[in-house]
Amino acid sequence: MKHKLFTSESVTIGHPDKICDQISDAVLDYILEQDPDARVACDVAVNTGLVLVMGEITTECYVDIPKIVRQTVKEIGYTDARYGFDYNSCAVLTSIDEQSSDIAMGVLNSIDYQDSKDPADLIGAGDQGMVFGYACRETPELMPLPIMLAHALTKGLTEYRQSGRLPYLRPDGKAQVTVMYEGDTPVGVDSVLISTQHCEEADRKTMEKDIWSLVNDCIPKKYINKNTKFLLNPTGRFVTGGPQGDSGLTGRKIIADTYGGYCPHGGGAFSGKDPTKVDRSAAYMARYVCKNIVAAGLADKCQIEISYAIGKARPISLYVETFGTSKYSDAALMKIINEVFDLRPYSIIKTLDLRRPIYCQTAKNGHFGKPEFPWERTDKVSELLKVAKSIL
Numbered sequence: 001m002k003h004k005l006f007t008s009e010s011v012t013i014g015h016p017d018k019i020c021d022q023i024s025d026a027v028l029d030y031i032l033e034q035d036p037d038a039r040v041a042c043d044v045a046v047n048t049g050l051v052l053v054m055g056e057i058t059t060e061c062y063v064d065i066p067k068i069v070r071q072t073v074k075e076i077g078y079t080d081a082r083y084g085f086d087y088n089s090c091a092v093l094t095s096i097d098e099q100s101s102d103i104a105m106g107v108l109n110s111i112d113y114q115d116s117k118d119p120a121d122l123i124g125a126g127d128q129g130m131v132f133g134y135a136c137r138e139t140p141e142l143m144p145l146p147i148m149l150a151h152a153l154t155k156g157l158t159e160y161r162q163s164g165r166l167p168y169l170r171p172d173g174k175a176q177v178t179v180m181y182e183g184d185t186p187v188g189v190d191s192v193l194i195s196t197q198h199c200e201e202a203d204r205k206t207m208e209k210d211i212w213s214l215v216n217d218c219i220p221k222k223y224i225n226k227n228t229k230f231l232l233n234p235t236g237r238f239v240t241g242g243p244q245g246d247s248g249l250t251g252r253k254i255i256a257d258t259y260g261g262y263c264p265h266g267g268g269a270f271s272g273k274d275p276t277k278v279d280r281s282a283a284y285m286a287r288y289v290c291k292n293i294v295a296a297g298l299a300d301k302c303q304i305e306i307s308y309a310i311g312k313a314r315p316i317s318l319y320v321e322t323f324g325t326s327k328y329s330d331a332a333l334m335k336i337i338n339e340v341f342d343l344r345p346y347s348i349i350k351t352l353d354l355r356r357p358i359y360c361q362t363a364k365n366g367h368f369g370k371p372e373f374p375w376e377r378t379d380k381v382s383e384l385l386k387v388a389k390s391i392l
Contacts, residue, residue: 022360
């Protein structure tokens with residue numbers, strides 16, 4: 001069989017970009033808890049000693065943004081001024097406007113509604129754009145293996161730090177995993193690269209031993225072998241990190257947030273956006289569709305693209321790709337999907353119950369492959385099989 005390598009990357013919750021994602025979603029969660037119909041588009045930038053919160057927010061509730069920022073930064077672990085950035089001393093600047101009336105008009109009065117009596121045609125997409133969904137059989141979560149292993153490592157780094165098991169660790173860090181495939185089957189881990197912030201006094205040999213132990217805790221033994229390469233902090237030092245070492249911005253980790261590069265990305269980020277923004281809600285729906293298709297056995301791999309126009313409720317295109325792993329044609333699968341799933345924004349929000357404060361957790365170690373999120377359910381399997389049988 002043909003051998004190939006594929007690499008995916010994840011970052012810890014203390015990475016500068018991930019700090020921004022978590023603050024954006026913490027603001028969103030607070031607002032949705034008070035005002036589920038609010039319109040939120042919140043972006044964050046961080047640098048040494050500074051957090052800038054900006055965007056467009058329309059809500060009936062009062063939001064103490066500096067308080068939310070400081071609490072989020074504290075929970076991440078930036079609690080010591082020696083890190084060059086901490087929750088107590090960082091400056092918090094805000095620049096917030098209301099949602100554009102032109103956008104609001106399209107969201108609340110879809111042009112599709114003029115000729116329809118269906119309430120789901122009332123809410124139009126909050127912007128134009130396309131989203132992708134994906135699922136495969138490589139892991140129990142029906143996700144690509146490389147990104148799931150990378151997430152396991154960054155989650156492990158955070159847990160080891162927060163528990164005090166490795167007290168020399170600091171919040172910032174990254175993990176990169178390269179998986180070897182025979183054909184389409186993952187057979188082993190070719191290499192593991194971890195860059196983790198540490199205190200000045202950390203001993204490198206001790207770190208290598210400890211982090212290798214973490215690797216063995218996080219990656220199933222069947223994938224590790226004598227040829228697996230392990231790299232830790234390749235420059236030899238990672239003391240200066242977080243916003244002191246690099247600026248951060250909401251939405252710069254969209255590949256780590258999704259499938260680790262295993263499928264295309266529409267380009268729109270997720271964090272800080274309320275569910276009327278199809279960049280987020282429709283991407284979750286696309287994952288929901290693909291996961292149920294694969295769970296139902298209609299394909300071993302499934303990728304879909306959905307595109308929207310601002311102010312229109314109904315998608316303007318749907319594309320399905322199963323990479324030769326389905327006995328059904330793409331046209332048949334599109335028919336099945338359209339019969340089982342309603343891809344209009346109003347219906348997506350209702351189906352996945354998205355007007356809830358669930359988003360801050362999505363900004364940690366990926367948005368997909370976590371059973372606690374509604375788009376990870378496989379509750380459409382029986383309906384898919386029923387419809388698929390009827391069209392054979």
